[in-house]
Amino acid sequence: MLEITALSALSDNYIWVIANGGDTTVAVVDPGEAAPVQQYLSEHGLAVGAYLITHHHGDHVGGLDALLAEHPAPVYGPRDEADRVAQITDKVAGGDQFSLAFLDADFDVIDVPGHTLGHIAYVTPGALLAGDALFRGGCGRVFEGTHAQMQASLARLRDLPESTQVYGGHEYTLKNLAFAQTVEPGNAAIEAVINEVNTLRADDRPSLPGTIAEEREINPFLRWDHPDVVAAAEQRAGRSLSDPGEIFATLREWKDAS
Numbered sequence: 462m463l464e465i466t467a468l469s470a471l472s473d474n475y476i477w478v479i480a481n482g483g484d485t486t487v488a489v490v491d492p493g494e495a496a497p498v499q500q501y502l503s504e505h506g507l508a509v510g511a512y513l514i515t516h517h518h519g520d521h522v523g524g525l526d527a528l529l530a531e532h533p534a535p536v537y538g539p540r541d542e543a544d545r546v547a548q549i550t551d552k553v554a555g556g557d558q559f560s561l562a563f564l565d566a567d568f569d570v571i572d573v574p575g576h577t578l579g580h581i582a583y584v585t586p587g588a589l590l591a592g593d594a595l596f597r598g599g600c601g602r603v604f605e606g607t608h609a610q611m612q613a614s615l616a617r618l619r620d621l622p623e624s625t626q627v628y629g630g631h632e633y634t635l636k637n638l639a640f641a642q643t644v645e646p647g648n649a650a651i652e653a654v655i656n657e658v659n660t661l662r663a664d665d666r667p668s669l670p671g672t673i674a675e676e677r678e679i680n681p682f683l684r685w686d687h688p689d690v691v692a693a694a695e696q697r698a699g700r701s702l703s704d705p706g707e708i709f710a711t712l713r714e715w716k717d718a719s
Contacts, residue, residue: 463566465588465628467667468501470494473632474520475667477590478507479564486510486563490583490590491630495524502532510563514538515592516580517545521630541579554581573618575611576601582618589618589627589673596629597671598654599637600682602717608710612685615709619683623674634658634668640716641681644693650678685709 468476470493477490478501485506490513492498502509509532514522516539525536525548537559538549553559555572569584573594583590593601594611595618603611618627638655645651654675658668676683684690685708694711695702702708 463564463585463588465626465670466501467628467669468497469632469667470497470524471520475628475630475632475669476524477628479566480507481564481566484563488513488561488564489528490628491515491521491592492524492528493520493522495527498524498528499531508532509534511561512536512538512548513568513583513590514546514549515582515590515594515630516577517542518577518593521592522546522548537583539579539581542577571617573614575603575606575608575614578605580614584621584625587624587626588670589621589625591618591627591629593630594618595627595676595680595682596631596637597627597634597658597669597676598641598651598680599633599716600680600713603713607706608713609706611713612706612709615683616705619673619677621673623672623677625673626670627673627676628670632668634671635662638679640719641679643719644681644712644715645684645689647689648679650675654679681712682709685712 464480466478470476474493476492479488486508488511535550536548537551540552540554543549543552553570557570560567566585571582573580573582576593641651661668685705694708698711
């Protein structure tokens with residue numbers, strides 16, 4: 462059974478450390494800063510067996526050089542962004558699979574362009590390492606791709622097994638849920654998760670992970686085909702909407718302006 466631990470970094474990032482039981486070799490996901498990882502490895506007597514990178518943004522790769530100097534290991538990362546992350550040694554893209562023997566785990570790679578053009582996500586049974594594609598209650602901004610690309614990427618993630626836990630890259634949950642409630646003020650599931658997250662954050666605990674099942678109930682960016690979300694998007698746009706990409710674009714631009 463994999464154990465996935467959140468390390469807080471920068472202003473609101475999470476670096477994820479993946480371990481298997483009592484094994485002392487771990488994988489490190491999106492180390493945007495070296496110091497939290499170095500401290501955690503030292504305190505727990507751990508070695509790094511691999512780094513997993515989802516996209517090229519500095520807050521997800523900024524700690525790599527310092528970490529590799531002390532803890533050299535293979536760096537898995539998006540093939541289409543290898544020119545922007547020089548440390549990548551193992552270039553992967555959607556449809557690829559690889560195994561990490563020290564975790565006794567297999568990983569599938571999913572292409573999720575939108576936030577960046579080469580963004581990928583990693584899936585191992587029960588867990589989605591989503592980077593900035595999917596957050597609890599929200600999704601990443603569309604910086605490099607199109608809204609249609611991002612909607613199609615999220616559709617791939619929405620189709621994962623409902624029990625899959627979602628490990629996103631930032632602590633954005635309360636802001637995301639505030640927007641979700643604006644879109645669907647009558648959605649009781651959103652209110653329930655807000656109450657849960659308020660309790661977690663009051664104790665300075667991460668609000669992540671959520672699950673795919675939960676995201677289907679609370680996340681407007683995965684609910685482009687729900688009548689209440691469609692109605693809200695149409696009211697915002699001032700016209701009828703039927704294309705999922707257009708509905709998503711309306712929601713994303715609404716959130717960006719909020």
